[in-house]
Amino acid sequence: MRSLPTGQYIPGHSFLHRLDARAKILCLFILMAAVIGAASLWGYALVLVAIALLVLLSRLPLRSAVAPVRGVYWFLLVIFLMNTLFFGGEDVLASWGIFQIAPAGIKQGFRVVGNVVLILILGNLLTMTTLPTQVTTALASLIKPLKFIGVPTEDVALIISIALHFIPTFMEETELIKMAQIARGARFESRKLSERAASFIPLVVPVFISAFRRADALALAMEARGYRNAKNRTKREKAPLVAGDYCALMVCALICLVQIFLRP
């Protein structure tokens, strides 16, 4: 059985798919703030309902929406244990050396794990309903105000766009180099961690060389097509945000405000 895609765009026509990517990214940040700011059961209930509604609005299967959580069980366990064992607090239930288990620590562990899970689901909803190209275009648009403090936003946007764009190409190339080395007897599946780490060294070198070659070729091609810097280019006209985008932003802002009032 094929595993469910994690974070990969799934085409659709849901309300979430139709929202402008800029609005979606802003909503993501506002809701992340609401999640991190949740400090009571009611607060968590509020963000949980909001996220459940978002999943419904995305028309994605629930399993796809929560798929990234399943891949990080060990990570979640580690952060739970770290928070539980090191947080300390009153009414210590048990202690071993520097480790202490207290109700406050257990609560903190659950809180951090809950936050990570909810933020993962939110991020997943964004990437599953938005094309990577839309995300990069939206990011380029959102970082524009940084221009006033001297950040070359156009160049940064182009760098982000090219970098994201070349990730699949490099992954494909890495896979090809790996196959070529396996065909010549290299072993990447050794049980010993040291052997596995050592086997990746011959893989890293050609991948880096290839990356630098590509970067050089791309720079030449850009120059040949008249690229000097991103400033001296025609700016693309951005479609304005529509009523639905503003509504989504307002609802998210409202959730954030309510969260503040729910804090004990």
Place this chain on the structure above:
Amino acid sequence: MAPFFILDQVSYCYPGSLTTGVCQVNLVLEPGTFLGVLGANGSGKSTLARLCCGLLKPTTGQVLVDGYSTANEEELRYIYRQVGMVFQQPDNQFVAATVEREIAFGVENRTLSSEVIRQTVGLGLSYFGLETLRNADPHSLSGGEKRLLSLADVWVLKPKLILVDEPLAMLDPGAKQRITRFWQDLRDQGQSMIWFTHGLAEVLSADLVLVMENGRAVWTGPPGELLAMPEQARAWGITLPPATEAADRLGVKEPVVTNEDELVSVLWK
């Protein structure tokens, strides 16, 4: 017609290298000329191509486009508008995430109005039959489509001279035929072109052929004359058309054969 493209004693030495990449090459092109540059791998073709469009500056000599020199940084902007370059590996030249934005990249560098850019890109998409792929990722296209896109990238900029580096390499016969048709259309429209390759068959319709060996221009003349000297062409690392190769192996010296039909007809006689 006055020459608009001149290579005057052009030499180039790669930094840190003891040998010269290109050595004292002279060339004068009139508008509308189709020049084929032939040579084996490492003969200096790609270096010459980069010198021609100003991406490399000659160590000695000069490259002049409409009287502007590539050595002058301020004149380069003008030269980039007059000379377009289609690189050997299309994958390495794609900048944007969609076909449409890829074609728009060069036009946007000219700070034209959004309306003009939209029209130009639309024209490029329809001329090369890429409308249905407008939102596709350039890296996900087939080999033939990638070549078409890299050609469209340059075509929309309407350069006076197009430089093409091995444009038919690693393509299947169908894709080769499709791409060749577009190149032929451009030739028919009087587009000036320099085609860098090691296969003589690709430049049989050229007005002139220049052969490179170890960075030097060792022979210049019409492609027909080169066909008549197969031994020498092979020694220069040039791939002859399959029919010419077969005729030569069969001992047919006259008339010079360029394609399968001519070979059949000669053998029939």
